[in-house]
Amino acid sequence: MATSITINGKAHDIDVEGDMPLLWFLRDNLEFTGTKYGCGAGLCGACTVHVDGVATRSCITPVASLAGKSITTIEGLSQNGDHPLQKAWLNNKVPQCGYCQAGQIMNAASLLATNASPSSDEIDNAMQGNICRCGTYQRIKKAISEAAPELYKEV
Amino acid sequence: MTITNVSRRNFLKTASAVSGGLVIGISLPVDALAGIESEADSTFNPNAFIHLTDNGDTLIYCGRCEMGQGISTALPAAVADEMEADWTRVSVKQGDADEKYGPQATGGSASIRRMYQPMREAGAAAKEMLIAAAAKVWKVSSKDCYAENHTVINNLTKQKLGYGQLASIAANMPVPKSPKLKSKAEFRYIGKELARHNQGDIVEGKLTYGVDTKMPGLKYAAITHCPVLGGSIKSVEKADALKMKGVIDVIEIPRFNVPFGTIGGVAVVADNNWTAQQALKKLNIEWELGENKIYDTKQYKQQLVKNVEKDALLAVERGDVTKAFKSAKSVVAATYTGGHLSHSPMEPNASVVWVQKDSCEVWAATQSPADIQKVLGQYLKREPTDVIVHVTMAGGAFGRKFKCDYVHEAAVISEKINAPVQLTWSREEDLRTGFYHSINAQHIEASLDDEGNVTGWLHRAAFPSIGSLFDPSLERAPANSLEAIASHPFGIENFRSETGEAKAHTRIGWYRAVYAIFYGFAFGTFADELAHKAGKDSLAFINQIYDNNKDPEQQEQTMRSKHALTLAAEKSGWHNKDKLPENQGIGIAVHYSFKSYVAMAVKVEVNGDDIKVLNVDCVIDCGQILNVDGATAQMEGAVVMGMSLALSTEVNFKNGAVVNSNFHDYPVMRLPDMPNVNVHIVESDKSPTGLGEPGVAPFAPALSNAVFAASGRRYRDIPFKPLAV
Numbered sequence: 001m002a003t004s005i006t007i008n009g010k011a012h013d014i015d016v017e018g019d020m021p022l023l024w025f026l027r028d029n030l031e032f033t034g035t036k037y038g039c040g041a042g043l044c045g046a047c048t049v050h051v052d053g054v055a056t057r058s059c060i061t062p063v064a065s066l067a068g069k070s071i072t073t074i075e076g077l078s079q080n081g082d083h084p085l086q087k088a089w090l091n092n093k094v095p096q097c098g099y100c101q102a103g104q105i106m107n108a109a110s111l112l113a114t115n116a117s118p119s120s121d122e123i124d125n126a127m128q129g130n131i132c133r134c135g136t137y138q139r140i141k142k143a144i145s146e147a148a149p150e151l152y153k154e155v
Numbered sequence: 156m157t158i159t160n161v162s163r164r165n166f167l168k169t170a171s172a173v174s175g176g177l178v179i180g181i182s183l184p185v186d187a188l189a190g191i192e193s194e195a196d197s198t199f200n201p202n203a204f205i206h207l208t209d210n211g212d213t214l215i216y217c218g219r220c221e222m223g224q225g226i227s228t229a230l231p232a233a234v235a236d237e238m239e240a241d242w243t244r245v246s247v248k249q250g251d252a253d254e255k256y257g258p259q260a261t262g263g264s265a266s267i268r269r270m271y272q273p274m275r276e277a278g279a280a281a282k283e284m285l286i287a288a289a290a291k292v293w294k295v296s297s298k299d300c301y302a303e304n305h306t307v308i309n310n311l312t313k314q315k316l317g318y319g320q321l322a323s324i325a326a327n328m329p330v331p332k333s334p335k336l337k338s339k340a341e342f343r344y345i346g347k348e349l350a351r352h353n354q355g356d357i358v359e360g361k362l363t364y365g366v367d368t369k370m371p372g373l374k375y376a377a378i379t380h381c382p383v384l385g386g387s388i389k390s391v392e393k394a395d396a397l398k399m400k401g402v403i404d405v406i407e408i409p410r411f412n413v414p415f416g417t418i419g420g421v422a423v424v425a426d427n428n429w430t431a432q433q434a435l436k437k438l439n440i441e442w443e444l445g446e447n448k449i450y451d452t453k454q455y456k457q458q459l460v461k462n463v464e465k466d467a468l469l470a471v472e473r474g475d476v477t478k479a480f481k482s483a484k485s486v487v488a489a490t491y492t493g494g495h496l497s498h499s500p501m502e503p504n505a506s507v508v509w510v511q512k513d514s515c516e517v518w519a520a521t522q523s524p525a526d527i528q529k530v531l532g533q534y535l536k537r538e539p540t541d542v543i544v545h546v547t548m549a550g551g552a553f554g555r556k557f558k559c560d561y562v563h564e565a566a567v568i569s570e571k572i573n574a575p576v577q578l579t580w581s582r583e584e585d586l587r588t589g590f591y592h593s594i595n596a597q598h599i600e601a602s603l604d605d606e607g608n609v610t611g612w613l614h615r616a617a618f619p620s621i622g623s624l625f626d627p628s629l630e631r632a633p634a635n636s637l638e639a640i641a642s643h644p645f646g647i648e649n650f651r652s653e654t655g656e657a658k659a660h661t662r663i664g665w666y667r668a669v670y671a672i673f674y675g676f677a678f679g680t681f682a683d684e685l686a687h688k689a690g691k692d693s694l695a696f697i698n699q700i701y702d703n704n705k706d707p708e709q710q711e712q713t714m715r716s717k718h719a720l721t722l723a724a725e726k727s728g729w730h731n732k733d734k735l736p737e738n739q740g741i742g743i744a745v746h747y748s749f750k751s752y753v754a755m756a757v758k759v760e761v762n763g764d765d766i767k768v769l770n771v772d773c774v775i776d777c778g779q780i781l782n783v784d785g786a787t788a789q790m791e792g793a794v795v796m797g798m799s800l801a802l803s804t805e806v807n808f809k810n811g812a813v814v815n816s817n818f819h820d821y822p823v824m825r826l827p828d829m830p831n832v833n834v835h836i837v838e839s840d841k842s843p844t845g846l847g848e849p850g851v852a853p854f855a856p857a858l859s860n861a862v863f864a865a866s867g868r869r870y871r872d873i874p875f876k877p878l879a880v
Contacts, residue, residue, distance in 0.1 A: 016429075017400070020429045024427055024429040027428070028426075028427035031369050033369065034359070036364075036501070037428075037503065038501050038502075038582065039817055040581060041582070043818040044501065046501055073360070074359065075359070089354075089358045093354065094358075095351060095354050095357040095358070096788055097223025097501070097551045098362055098548075099223075099364060099501040099502045099551060100550075124827035125827070127826045127827075131818060131825060133499060133500055133551045134795075135794065135795025136791070137825075138791055138829055138831070141826065141829065
């Protein structure tokens with residue numbers, strides 16, 4: 001059994017209790033603090049990362065279950081903060097306090113990876129698990145719509 | 156206000172790595188910043204600093220706390236504009252807790268109101284000193300030079316000198332007594348759309364919040380508190396928790412008997428958060444619940460209704476309400492209620508504290524750093540100034556992080572284990588043992604004459620007040636907590652307000668918009684109900700109430716309220732509302748709070764019990780706008796918070812304890828419910844006023860009015876659609 005996971009392209013040994021959720025392995029052991037704690041129960045989306053490209057709530061995913069898998073966090077989404085979603089987030093001045101935005105962006109990136117031009121309803125469905133208490137939803141939605149064609153233009 | 160050249164005084168010794176250049180200190184009398192009018196001058200005590208380095212970088216230090224409201228962008232922009240600084244060369248630094256910044260407590264939507272003018276004047280002073288420096292270099296008169304975008308230009312020769320080249324020379328120039336401010340037409344940043352200064356770091360996950368603080372040797376703590384306010388620990392069985400690998404200690408936290416102090420609890424310290432949280436569940440704690448174990452919000456709300464539907468204690472009286480009611484054509488009455496709310500910022504309460512023998516350092520998101528210094532100073536028996544507080548970005552606060560019990564607790568733990576400790580409250584602890592917006596009831600009776608004029612207004616309110624934090628024996632909200640009722644710009648001539656019995660059984664604390672939430676709801680909804688009773692169009696009817704207010708001191712308030720409301724209605728298609736589909740409706744409301752005016756027109760579609768908010772037109776009049784984008788964002792956010800509280804969020808207590816536990820049963824608004832929000836800003840040259848809070852109040856009444864227009868159903872209890880718990 002593999003005892004390491006790949007995070008943003010780099011292998012890390014799983015040297016903690018296997019039931020520890022990925023969130024705390026990232027934050028406390030590796031000190032990748034871009035992934036946030038919001039609820040600890042998969043209810044708010046602040047902790048969203050990609051597991052083999054798919055949006056996953058790291059706060060309820062035991063790290064042992066991820067052995068051999070490839071994880072991407074907000075720190076590894078792009079080389080220079082230039083993922084089309086990150087650019088669209090800046091262009092639309094989305095963040096207020098910004099705390100939930102890493103999770104929002106990671107969740108949206110997972111959506112766009114499988115859907116080149118999501119409809120309004122599809123965005124609603126995909127993003128309903130990510131809470132923003134400051135209320136930036138209108139801009140999040142606009143930024144996702146704006147980023148979709150950019151992402152597919154680049155590929 | 157004083158502007159002082161402190162370039163040679165090492166004021167930024169600890170804050171800035173770079174020395175040299177020009178440093179300007181801006182000091183306000185402490186009382187002015189705290190909101191107290193005073194003529195007494197204070198000693199020199201700068202509240203903000205501008206540091207222009209020799210390489211041209213401009214650092215602006217601001218002591219106000221940033222929690223997403225945008226103050227750390229808006230105030231520096233005012234400085235940079237007057238200074239003619241290049242915004243791309245400006246960086247903004249959050250000031251640590253330090254008395255040199257004056258009162259840093261950030262709340263009440265007051266930062267812009269109190270600091271806009273001084274910040275501009277400081278920027279203008281810096282610019283004049285830079286021009287004087289260039290004139291000296293060129294041996295010409297200052298009159299022959301001007302500044303433009305980080306450069307001083309010699310009008311005679313067209314030579315240029317960059318701000319960096321001039322910084323140290325400018326440091327030797329006298330500070331102008333009354334620097335000339337720009338005219339509105341000359342503004343480069345004020346009133347424009349500016350991006351938040353730190354948004355690049357946010358989208359890359361690089362911005363660190365209170366909860367992200369890391370350092371060598373850091374230990375992690377989780378905490379639980381007595382579920383009932385005033386309760387205490389009877390016994391704790393620690394053995395199972397202590398047996399767990401990675402657990403360092405289990406610590407009982409004492410109650411701090413200060414208004415925002417920790418209520419006491421039990422904490423587990425471990426090598427990481429997960430272990431601490433797991434070990435916490437293995438503690439077997441028996442609590443002595445105390446007298447508040449009787450608290451049941453369902454019953455309590457019903458009791459509040461009874462307390463406002465009978466005579467209560469007089470707060471303010473003018474004219475003769477009884478007489479007005481007797482001679483009226485009709486008297487209309489309604490009772491409005493609302494539940495407790497939890498701030499629930501996305502970043503839970505968290506802090507790092509390291510208590511050492513001769514130092515105490517704190518890293519935390521806080522709206523009130525000086526209070527941390529005071530309380531920890533008392534606890535540790537040290538001078539407040541010996542407690543160093545590093546203020547981090549807050550991942551939302553909404554009033555919660557004004558109360559820093561989560562810092563007190565970390566200090567107790569750190570002192571005990573002699574190591575730096577990060578304490579993170581779980582979401583459940585945040586919901587269950589927080590400070591809550593008041594549960595409330597209001598009863599209004601008003602009289603109408605034959606022409607539909609409002610001739611009398613009786614307004615009773617009952618709610619456990621914030622004052623109960625300071626005086627738990629309070630049986631009802633003190634009269635001054637009802638001040639906003641008497642001073643509402645409706646200004647009805649025959650008026651009486653009363654405060655009903657409402658003893659607090661939990662901690663009540665400022666929540667974004669505070670009492671304006673329920674005052675706005677009652678005034679805005681009742682005005683619409685009165686209009687229907689009088690058989691009049693709501694917009695015309697409300698404007699008529701304002702027109703009837705002859706108090707000369709309230710003319711500005713009535714004019715600006717009317718204008719905002721009328722504009723919101725027009726933008727929403729109010730005058731064509733009869734053409735809407737049968738199940739759609741528009742509701743309007745305006746509320747004046749925190750010196751700003753916000754009106755909303757909400758369009759809804761109602762299908763059975765389902766309320767869908769389609770569109771919100773929001774008008775703000777807050778005087779001169781600093782950052783159009785920041786103001787717009789605050790209103791979009793206010794709609795979301797207004798929608799959460801109007802429709803779905805409510806904290807319920809049973810047997811003294813909170814029933815809710817996480818976002819599944821405290822259902823804040825999510826993205827699919829987001830309406831289209833259009834923000835309209837009133838052009839104004841008046842002094843700027845704040846926007847963090849005023850947007851929240853008008854949403855719920857506008858929604859109630861819209862739902863009534865669409866369905867004939869009137870909602871008077873907030874939230875309209877509570878979860879069954």
